[in-house]
């Protein structure tokens with residue numbers, strides 16, 4: 001009897017104070033070992049609030065970590081990984097917080113490792129190698145390297161974080177230099193067992209392979225990137241925007257560009273936007289926004305197929321690389337925050353799946369007005385110059401990208417705030433069914449940076465069996481795959 005009461009009391013106390021649950025236990029340990037300046041356990045503290053609110057998919061802010069850890073060195077990350085492992089707690093690793101998938105960089109009742117304080121940057125003018133820690137956004141990195149007349153490969157928007165490169169990283173400069181990950185030269189990695197290692201063409205070659213486009217949080221935590229920088233001078237670049245009447249003409253220009261453009265200095269991203277109601281003061285509910293970027297001053301006729309079509313806005317001008325990234329307006333990645341999800345498709349440019357994808361998307365948009373706040377459909381060309389540049393460095397990346405031309409389509413669905421869960425679920429199911437009905441080209445990889453967690457993109461890689469072996473070697477007891485979200489080849 002007495003024993004039962006004592007046990008009950010102990011249970012009550014540990015439940016109230018949480019000391020017995022794994023998240024708070026790991027946090028108590030880390031407060032002891034790293035100190036209170038590097039561990040924030042109060043959901044009311046400013047630091048905690050700013051990390052928790054800083055997600056591109058604002059739904060991730062629903063989750064409440066037991067504490068947030070701010071490592072300042074690889075050693076701090078290693079201590080955190082070991083304490084989390086010992087406690088059995090769930091966790092997440094957060095860089096820029098732009099991956100929209102649940103639990104990829106957010107966690108409920110577990111430890112959130114915010115890499116934001118691990119943010120040293122340097123440039124070696126002799127070797128032209130750039131080194132950065134994971135805590136900066138790419139906007140910060142582009143601005144830093146611009147002072148040396150250089151840049152690095154990374155996403156086309158400034159607010160996106162360094163996790164982007166681990167997922168491949170498609171850049172305006174990719175047709176010239178490959179994906180961001182192709183430009184990796186050395187990575188410092190904290191393994192799931194806490195060991196700090198170097199992955200490079202000489203050391204842990206298999207790990208270096210998997211981290212080049214196979215995603216981050218499956219194999220450990222990258223604490224330092226050394227990459228090949230590239231010259232960045234002046235870019236003739238801008239946006240051209242069209243009304244929906246021009247859809248067919250623009251669509252044809254994009255198709256021709258994907259198929260025929262032979263100049264790797266010319267790069268485009270084309271975005272179709274759908275608003276739930278006629279808006280923008282132009283009485284339109286659909287607009288096409290193209291981003292045209294030329295590395296140099298004279299694009300020749302690379303973009304004339306676009307500029308010849310009647311348009312409503314045209315901002316072509318000479319820009320620096322950070323100005324290119326700020327098109328059409330700075331902080332676009334921040335402004336598009338909301339209840340966002342991604343989906344991805346992959347297609348060849350020599351068949352009609354291209355029109356089919358766009359048509360199905362437009363039909364869905366018409367028949368689901370009210371179910372979205374914003375819809376976007378993006379064409380991301382993968383020309384042969386890109387796949388050649390990829391192969392030429394480190395023998396290609398974890399995707400082992402088949403020869404271009406082909407292209408990814410990325411879909412963004414922003415649902416209205418405060419949608420009841422059942423409505424939210426049915427909108428997501430319907431959108432998913434629409435994307436799945438388009439189908440994907442056989443033998444081409446889905447881009448994990450644009451994928452929904454239910455799309456299992458790694459299984460579309462020809463290297464999947466190889467990635468499974470790497471995964472089992474570096475995370476043999478499946479600590480990461482069972483305790484955090486991400487892309488896992490198991």
Ligand SMILES: Cc1cc2nc3c(=O)[nH]c(=O)nc-3n(C[C@H](O)[C@H](O)[C@H](O)COP(=O)(O)OP(=O)(O)OC[C@H]3O[C@@H](n4cnc5c(N)ncnc54)[C@H](O)[C@@H]3O)c2cc1C
Pocket residue numbers: 056092093094095096097098099100104105115134154155156157159160161162163164165166167168169170171215216217218220221222223332333336449450485486
């Ligand atoms: C507005 C917008 C524009 C985009 N534009 C592009 C683009 O032009 N090109 C492109 O390729 N992609 C683009 N993306 C996709 C983007 O690359 C992915 O969403 C990417 O996952 C975001 O990385 P992050 O660091 O911001 O996010 P996070 O959510 O912080 O991280 C993404 C994932 O990587 C893991 N991770 C991050 N850092 C590390 C690390 N150091 N070690 C181990 N694991 C780590 C995280 O745990 C998480 O699972 C865009 C996304 C958005 C929202």
Ligand SMILES: *[C@@H]1O[C@H](CO)[C@@H](O)[C@H](O)[C@H]1NC(C)=O
Pocket residue numbers: 028029030032033082083086
């Ligand atoms: C934290 O946990 C680790 C790993 O279990 C242990 O070695 C260490 O002593 C603990 N430190 C504190 C301060 O509790």
Ligand SMILES: *[C@@H]1O[C@H](CO)[C@@H](O)[C@H](O)[C@H]1NC(C)=O
Pocket residue numbers: 124125126127
């Ligand atoms: C810069 O690179 C050169 C050439 O590889 C090398 O000799 C030098 O040590 C590097 N400098 C620093 C500070 O790392």
Ligand SMILES: *[C@@H]1O[C@H](CO)[C@@H](O)[C@H](O)[C@H]1NC(C)=O
Pocket residue numbers: 256257258260261262301302303305
């Ligand atoms: C422009 O379109 C025409 C077909 O109308 C095509 O032959 C040409 O290759 C295209 N040019 C570029 C640079 O895409």
Ligand SMILES: *[C@@H]1O[C@H](CO)[C@@H](O)[C@H](O)[C@H]1NC(C)=O
Pocket residue numbers: 348350351
């Ligand atoms: C398109 O290209 C692929 C790969 O080169 C080829 O297998 C396929 O037959 C082509 N399709 C058409 C319709 O030409």
